[in-house]
Amino acid sequence: MPSAHPSSSASSPSLAVIDLSRADDPAERDDFLKQLHAAARDTGFLYLTGHGITEAETARILELTRAFFALPEADRLAVSNLNSPHFRGYTRIGHELTGGASDWRDQLDVGAERPAPELGPDDPAYLWLEGPNQWPAALPELREAVLGWQERLAAVAHRLLRELLTAIGAPPDFFDAAFADRPHLHTKLIRYPGSAPSGADQGVGAHKDYGFLTLLLQDGVGGLQVVRDGGFVDIPPMPGAFVVNLGELLEIATEGYLVATDHRVVSPPGAVERFSVPFFYNPRLDAVIDTVPGEYLRAAPGVAHDASNPLHAEYGRNELKGWVRAHPAVARRWHPSLVQA
Numbered sequence: 582m583p584s585a586h587p588s589s590s591a592s593s594p595s596l597a598v599i600d601l602s603r604a605d606d607p608a609e610r611d612d613f614l615k616q617l618h619a620a621a622r623d624t625g626f627l628y629l630t631g632h633g634i635t636e637a638e639t640a641r642i643l644e645l646t647r648a649f650f651a652l653p654e655a656d657r658l659a660v661s662n663l664n665s666p667h668f669r670g671y672t673r674i675g676h677e678l679t680g681g682a683s684d685w686r687d688q689l690d691v692g693a694e695r696p697a698p699e700l701g702p703d704d705p706a707y708l709w710l711e712g713p714n715q716w717p718a719a720l721p722e723l724r725e726a727v728l729g730w731q732e733r734l735a736a737v738a739h740r741l742l743r744e745l746l747t748a749i750g751a752p753p754d755f756f757d758a759a760f761a762d763r764p765h766l767h768t769k770l771i772r773y774p775g776s777a778p779s780g781a782d783q784g785v786g787a788h789k790d791y792g793f794l795t796l797l798l799q800d801g802v803g804g805l806q807v808v809r810d811g812g813f814v815d816i817p818p819m820p821g822a823f824v825v826n827l828g829e830l831l832e833i834a835t836e837g838y839l840v841a842t843d844h845r846v847v848s849p850p851g852a853v854e855r856f857s858v859p860f861f862y863n864p865r866l867d868a869v870i871d872t873v874p875g876e877y878l879r880a881a882p883g884v885a886h887d888a889s890n891p892l893h894a895e896y897g898r899n900e901l902k903g904w905v906r907a908h909p910a911v912a913r914r915w916h917p918s919l920v921q922a
């Protein structure tokens with residue numbers, strides 16, 4: 582039974598290692614589903630192997646991520662997200678907020694490449710989240726590489742989501758319509774530039790992801806932590822594995838049976854840089870997520886209410902909530918009506 586005790590920290594928890602290739606082996610399938618069910622239910626976090634993404638692909642995306650952040654600041658600021666009503670582009674270090682405090686990281690937000698929507702006054706504001714990306718002129722190969730990566734990971738996430746539904750005894754195609762045509766894919770290239778001069782160690786503050794599934798590629802530095810038994814525990818990098826976690830929409834859809842778990846990144850020490858590339862697999866913005874049917878519901882506790890973080894079953898609303906909270910300067914510039922005075 583694969584169970585990881587990753588190398589770097591003696592206190593690291595055992596996080597399940599789920600080998601997706603076992604899903605296709607009739608002799609292994611039942612055990613695979615049992616393990617996936619337990620991992621999703623237990624922490625909502627797991628290591629995913631057997632996903633079919635090659636070492637060369639992951640090396641390439643990390644290499645380009647490093648290359649992006651090595652560009653002169655002027656080249657990065659040329660694609661600032663302040664230019665984008667769609668929250669796409671570059672956020673400078675310290676300009677993203679989580680829990681009201683600055684995250685000590687910079688990042689490039691990318692999504693599905695689509696034209697800017699033409700919206701009327703009655704259209705939901707979350708449709709602004711669709712639109713074109715901003716790409717750095719100084720690194721022309723980034724566009725094709727990131728969009729290709731995003732499509733590859735979407736296919737893995739799609740398989741995994743269907744297996745997860747099967748694992749809890751639900752119809753595997755339950756979300757297919759919600760994801761059809763225009764899934765809201767999102768990829769972030771991130772750099773954590775070491776400790777903040779203030780001494781604060783918030784790489785990214787504790788949060789839940791807003792959508793369905795996150796597939797995270799992290800380099801070898803470490804710093805990711807998840808809540809467990811009331812405290813934070815390290816999720817060390819595991820070569821060849823993605824860290825997968827569940828987002829708020831899966832918690833809503835399963836009435837709290839599956840949970841979106843709080844996680845954060847502690848800044849690397851001193852001048853050590855850490856790079857990571859989370860990919861967020863999300864449905865159409867206008868999808869309204871119904872409860873997934875199944876026997877499992879007998880054990881579902883209901884969604885936990887947190888007044889500081891209202892959850893919305895209309896996916897676009899839930900996603901927009903997150904963007905406005907994390908990037909208030911973009912919201913103030915382009916969508917002032919969404920920002921409370």
Ligand SMILES: O=C(O)CCC(=O)C(=O)O
Pocket residue numbers: 769771785790797799805844845846857858859
């Ligand atoms: O960089 C990481 O390891 C995690 C980032 C994360 O949780 C996020 O951006 O939602």
Ligand SMILES: [Fe+2]
Pocket residue numbers: 788789790844
């Ligand atoms: Fe996250």
